[in-house]
Amino acid sequence: MRTQTLTYRRAIYNALDRLLSEDENIIIMGEDITEYGGAFGVTSDLYRKYPKRIISTPISEGGFTGIAVGAAMTGFRVIVEIMFMDFITLATDQIVNHAANIHYMYGGQLTCPVVIRTPAGGYRGYGVSHSQTLEACFMSVPGLKIVAPASVSDAYGLLLSSVYDNNPVLFIEHKLLYNMEVEFDFDTEPVPLGRARIVREGRDVTLVSHSYGVHLGSTALEELLSEGIDVELIDLRTLKPLDIDTVVESVRKTGRLVYLEEGNVFGGVGGEVVSQVVERCLPYIDGRILRVGKADVPIPASISGEREVLPDIERVKEAVKSSLSWS
């Protein structure tokens, strides 16, 4: 076993390095990803090792995402870095109307293996244009996969699978996780897309989340345990395709469901999970089904204000407790 302490940031770096070394059809495009090493330092010095394949772009998110699509249609696997997830709005057309449709609309003639890596998330006081969590906007897009790793080994293992997937993948990183450090086993197998992970088994309530939410949930879980509430925590890891079976099985056991996400509750990812669970196992439900997440307002820059708008541990605990009963 080759282990080493590793951050989430470096896990992604290592996955990228491995990918680039394994397959010369893989390239990376994005802003400030050469000397600067990426706004969050993820690509770091990769450009030294792969000078031709790390392509620093102008500030033209729509254009270079479209260029990535064209390169992917002609045989490359392209990893695009969008500096903050908020800027993905500039590339929406390229993702929704082009990348996601290519395989289907062309009758299977071409594939479009583009992975869009992008950091989401708030709690940093960056203000609304640099703090959003926007995966919900893409849940309804057919042909797109959505991946949001919460752990270091998932960041590594899911990125490998995402890049070798033959479909466009929205790969959501989280700013607050980049510095998270754990003991990491380099022989870790790639993590297949579409399989949730049971973070901790529990009896009373099924708490489902993704990305940074898993960590919020994990802390809440510890505290709840000391109050005698035994939470089962599930990390979806891949939002699309969604591993609803794992969630359903858990809810059949606990009879309760809470969805936790950093993004907007209204119109969020939770709505899909709740609806599918309800469709599949309503008779097993034994308590209120709740969602916790962002209030339906933009994210204020003020740190104190931001804390009120984004989900926190207290609100997670409250929801879990409410889910135990009917009122």
Place this chain on the structure above:
Amino acid sequence: MRTQTLTYRRAIYNALDRLLSEDENIIIMGEDITEYGGAFGVTSDLYRKYPKRIISTPISEGGFTGIAVGAAMTGFRVIVEIMFMDFITLATDQIVNHAANIHYMYGGQLTCPVVIRTPAGGYRGYGVSHSQTLEACFMSVPGLKIVAPASVSDAYGLLLSSVYDNNPVLFIEHKLLYNMEVEFDFDTEPVPLGRARIVREGRDVTLVSHSYGVHLGSTALEELLSEGIDVELIDLRTLKPLDIDTVVESVRKTGRLVYLEEGNVFGGVGGEVVSQVVERCLPYIDGRILRVGKADVPIPASISGEREVLPDIERVKEAVKSSLSWS
């Protein structure tokens, strides 16, 4: 009473005409909206009556939506026509990061009264880039309102309210409804945003929908009635803010819920409605809660294929029947 038969298209035209005549701070921007009268003929000859205020733009959806935001911040009420809803992907940044945030992020100093009118919907064999129903992508955007009229009088009444609303509004029209004709009362009051409409009262199942879905639902309802199933049909009219009270009240009565939409079921509007209902009145539920809508694949151009992918009356009937039981 001043009544007249009127199409959905002309109802919108009349609302625009009334608005432009009432308030000279109202302008319209979009492609081919002068001589051509708009791709679907909605603006028709308005440019003759209001030559300065109907502004025909280049094919620059992102740019002119941003310009609309700037004009709205400086005192105009701007109606933007996006020719097909599919092209709204090019203006996503302007909507999500700008229009929707202006009032909140500037601490209430400015408002951004931009109404984005755009036709959604398929069933016409136009192919994927001209057939989508994308409101689900915008449900999670705070600060935005979303309106989707299904009837002629709502098209008229909701547009009046949308334009006089001080917030950005996504106003979704439907290609298949433009020619729908009814007896129309010109003294119709403006329809307030945020209030659902009970299209028909019923005992057995609550069927909720919006836009063209209401018509599919309505036909299904008639056929189901002849089979002895009494459906209550609710037209949300406004998706955001969502009048969940009306839905909850109905579900408390019927004990059953089906959501019907033309867009993707996965990640769709239905997820939000189902989740809120479940949160509020789970103990009243007496049958499977189901969603009907588009399959999770792009829309094929072939008419026969399109019919398989988009929701149809048979599938609505099936879902309603399934909702009567637990299996």
Place this chain on the structure above:
Amino acid sequence: MKREELIQLYSKALLIRLFEEKVDWLFSRGRLWGTTHLCIGQEAVAVGVISCIRRADYVVSTHRGHGHLIAKGADIKLLFAELLGRREGYCMGKGGTQHLCVKDVNFLGTNGITGGGIPIATGAALSIKLRDEDRIAVCFFGDGASNQGAFHESLNMASVWGLPILYVCENNMYGMSTRFSMVSKYEDVAKRACAYGIESTIVDGMDIEKVYSTTEKILSKVRNGSPFLLEAKTYRFCGHSKSDPRLYRTRDEEDEWKRKDPIAQIEKKLLEILPEKELHAIRESLRNTIEESYRYAEEECKELDKDEALRGAYAYTNAYVSQGDIQCPR
């Protein structure tokens, strides 16, 4: 130009014209659904440019792309099948007129989003450059599309990176009903190249020979990694799409352009070197191709069925696979 070449160009252009006329007829009879954008009047651009390039070269097109498809060598039978929504069509009937790709001939798609093809073509050119391949990308777009941000961003990157791409603007003076001079200070799209340090030139897009010879001269530059913007002045004889009463232009203007009909022009030249009988034979043979192809699609092909319609949103992926087995299309 040599006689054989001229006949070649003529045949291609006429095939396009006949195809479009058939499509038009099918629409008017309600045998085709959806929408379509005919390129009647603009054939010289598609044929002149594409006849200069190779099968290996990529072409990216627009909503008005039937001509480009045919010039690039797509099979008329499979085109009709696609337009009719048949499973045997190039895209199984899933794409239709505005989303039509023919991988065989390196045709990377017509495109329903105005300007949407510009970054895609630029990306194909990036591929070529990264692999140091001996081919180029050709990107067609309209005057209207040059107002999209995608045009600006793409040409800038192509210029900075030195990509082997030929941008071909088919300036037919209108984007739908909007005269280009109403939405641009200059009437020439070619002028816009100045912002990117890209070379550009304007050609009479109604004259196949001129388009051909101009393109030929440019291509060596493009093959050496200098992007180029070629503007062809042309005109669409029909409306923008179905049911366009064309109130935004005069019949005089239309007549003037129709006098420059590219097919009539080349026919006239051919008549000087070819007996009318031979021309007639060519015409008849092309007409047959069209009719026979249509008949095949209509009678021998099957509608896209439910199973297939619900399949294919995602490409198959063999989990995580190491380098050797990558399911990577080339």
Place this chain on the structure above:
Amino acid sequence: MKREELIQLYSKALLIRLFEEKVDWLFSRGRLWGTTHLCIGQEAVAVGVISCIRRADYVVSTHRGHGHLIAKGADIKLLFAELLGRREGYCMGKGGTQHLCVKDVNFLGTNGITGGGIPIATGAALSIKLRDEDRIAVCFFGDGASNQGAFHESLNMASVWGLPILYVCENNMYGMSTRFSMVSKYEDVAKRACAYGIESTIVDGMDIEKVYSTTEKILSKVRNGSPFLLEAKTYRFCGHSKSDPRLYRTRDEEDEWKRKDPIAQIEKKLLEILPEKELHAIRESLRNTIEESYRYAEEECKELDKDEALRGAYAYTNAYVSQGDIQCPR
């Protein structure tokens, strides 16, 4: 230039410098959160341009916007309050450095989306034109932002519609770490105006007087409805934002530009006509303003609280109201 005017310009520029230095200091002490982009080194552009325009004229800015705000006349106290996330801030603490609007002085916002302000400014200019008002819009943006599609689309519409707008590109040679010459064939953003038939000129952005006099000359054209692109060559002395080691440029280059420090330049000129004592007094008074303003924000203002944080996503609307009562901000 008259003495009084010179002092005015100097004071404005210095106030900006001192403000930015204070912000920098607060960050380094962990008293400010989030991010910030300082304009130290670029003060001459903000002050030179904005000193020429009127209160009624609109200004739209970028992520690097403190200088524009101060030059336009924003209150330092309320700026600090905003950066500190206090309720008394211009935007109640909701906007912060990159989303900072001051309606009072017609400042339509800094902007966290690179290029995001360009269409907004163009829209403000459209408002002016439609109302036939006697004012203009001024749009600041960086060299990097000129690569966004929004730049292309906006300048095109401004040109076609003849909008009264002055586009001011602060070309500090870098977009974050990316040298403009790596992402554009030409080093001059001004060259891009050629595509739109918009006039442009380049000015030494380190020389306040030159910026001022050049702007003055241009403004009459703009006020007559001709958009104009002014490119100011400038340099940011600090990193892009917090924690930028500036590996992408040499210290020599930095030193060379620092020798052109706009504040030092104007100070030198003033010393020829003003006793050092008076200069000193100005400096001290500005320093006091900064300290006193900061103290006010830090000590007398309240943090954005829960109720307010959860309020305000939607503006109040008085249902359907007829013309008289429209809640329309002017």
